[in-house]
């Protein structure tokens with residue numbers, strides 16, 4: 001590569017990093033696009049910003065489709081803004097058949113915050129990638145963190161493992177359920193009951209809210225807590241009116257204050273996942289570069305034709321790629 005263009009790229013990303021750190025919303029949006037598109041400039045930027053991260057609290061909001069997560073995120077955002085804290089919102093848009101048009105819906109629901117410079121909102125498409133989604137979410141949260149937001153709210157639909165992983169790796173995980181839709185059964189199946197630090201029974205203005213509270217209590221009694229361990233509280237909210245949201249925010253605060261060690265542990269887990277992912281990605285890239293073009297595809301064809309098993313094929317490819325070095 002032309003050394004001048006490399007130097008240009010570096011100075012551009014340094015400049016962009018500075019603007020991100022100033023909290024410039026256009027710079028934040030640009031930075032996020034560079035990262036989401038998996039560009040070299042995006043990596044350069046994350047590198048430059050990393051030293052300035054670690055301050056923001058990540059709050060995962062997950063639950064079945066339509067439980068009221070976006071409406072709740074909107075209300076929480078207002079609550080947090082009342083304390084004069086800055087908020088970033090990452091809404092992971094499921095392109096799953098469960099939920100249609102979330103991008104537009106989220107935009108409309110979050111509309112009142114668009115003019116507020118203390119709030120930055122970004123919708124992320126899932127694009128079917130799994131590990132990639134968790135990675136992209138972590139990276140975008142880091143950009144927000146470096147830009148000086150105090151809280152990052154991450155909305156994911158708790159339907160797939162990828163989404164559940166994202167919520168789980170936040171500093172606190174809020175599981176939102178709503179009465180009357182068989183949510184508790186669905187949530188149990190998706191494995192999101194185990195990851196809750198707090199439960200929210202939203203839409204508690206509707207019939208069946210108390211029944212749902214009972215069902216959650218019953219599911220929790222199956223796993224008794226150790227003495228001194230945090231017991232996930234069950235909070236009732238009506239996100240459309242804001243009822244119970246102040247109490248929810250207070251409870252989140254209590255969790256964060258009481259469980260610093262679990263928070264440290266989760267941060268470590270996030271870094272661990274990220275490092276392993278990077279290593280796997282880089283390893284595969286250098287493997288591909290070391291092999292003749294088309295070699296991986298040829299091997300796939302041979303596996304499909306049962307000429308070789310995938311285990312021996314993997315060993316052979318690694319031996320071939322790295323023995324010449």
Ligand SMILES: Nc1nc2c(ncn2[C@@H]2O[C@H](COP(=O)(O)OP(=O)(O)OP(=O)(O)O)[C@@H](O)[C@H]2O)c(=O)[nH]1
Nearest residue numbers: 064065066067068069070071099202203238239240
């Ligand atoms: N009655 C009632 N309706 C609510 C409440 N909270 C949300 N809703 C409505 O429920 C619907 C779904 O709300 P959303 O906030 O979009 O739910 P979501 O969980 O973000 O949905 P997805 O992102 O599509 O999974 C909307 O029509 C809301 O107005 C509530 O507390 N009570």
Ligand SMILES: [Mg+2]
Nearest residue numbers: 069070102106
């Ligand atoms: Mg939503």
